[in-house]
Amino acid sequence: KGQLVIKTNNSSYKISTLPGNDFPLFDNSNPTETFNINQEKLLTLLNKTHFSMAQQDVRFYLNGLLLETEPKRLKAIATDGHRLAASEMTIEKKQLNTTASIVPRKAIQELIRLLVNKEDVKAEIGSNSIRFAFNNLTFITKLIDGKFPDYNRVIPTNTEINIQLNSQALKPSLQRVAILANEKFKGIRLETTGNSLDLSSENPEQEEANETIPLQEKIKKIVVGFNVSYLIDAVGSCEGSAVCLSLNDEN
Structure with a gap:
């Protein structure tokens, strides 16, 4: 009693057990x-x-x-x-x-x-x-x-700045720029310059990464910083080829 015995042709094992009544039950x-x-x-x-x-x-x-x-x-x-x-x-x-x-x-x-x-x-x-x-x-x-x-x-209903991008182009660019981002903070900079979106990162070793993604339309100049891991996770979860980055301002 209170033990489980397992036997084969050439071996045997005796293992202590616990009372079955102690197993937690879920009342659903x-x-x-x-x-x-x-x-x-x-x-x-x-x-x-x-x-x-x-x-x-x-x-x-x-x-x-x-x-x-x-x-x-x-x-x-x-x-x-x-x-x-x-x-x-x-x-x-x-x-x-x-x-x-x-x-x-x-x-x-x-x-x-x-x-x-x-x-x-x-x-x-x-x-x-x-x-x-x-x-x-x-x-x-x-x-x-x-x-x-x-x-x-915390989810805005209306946004002033909407950047339409191809997710197949954005995600690889984020992954490449992330390589030289600060390992602790994983921060990258996004800057719109006319008809393009510039991605950049740097680290304490004075290494830098820069990528430019063309945009379908001209967007007003804005500079923002993000944790690149957060962006990669979000873009990676999106279905289809189109993704929209929506902002109200640089804050």
Whole structure:
């Protein structure tokens, strides 16, 4: 009793066990919302946002991804306090209730690894846990008990400067300029000069990198700085060949 015995032809092992009654159970018998979603679409939604989740932040509610359901829509939002990623998709088959759930970072990473085909996922959102059933697998995780920041306040509705770019040209340029950026701060400079966007970086060893990307139209002069890793993550998550950088001013 209290031990597991494993025997083969030439060996045997005796391993201590713990009482099965001590295994944690998740009560998800009365979910507040249930819906089905295509695995591929859910994976796309998570891939567009998960990179902005915080890692071991003292603001524990940032160490996860916010999943919001609204009538006909599912939203995913993540922020680490420095950047924010938000994406949404349409749920056509059902009128959803309005819910907000913060799924832990590790659970999101594991879910991304498990979503491998185009079959549907059955999602059940409870008061303190969320369940995903797919591929003969049931994946349950507790939710983070906290209030996620009001992300709508930091997403501008109107912008004065909109720079249209080809993502296939922008991402490689960012990756090349990042090589000589300061290793600690990863800062690069973006400057519009007429019909072009200039990217530049430098480091304490007095090394420099400069790239120029032609623009489709003339943009007023503006100089801004960004963490290049943030830009690469954002551009890499975009679908299609077009990407738009929208700003109000240099601040």
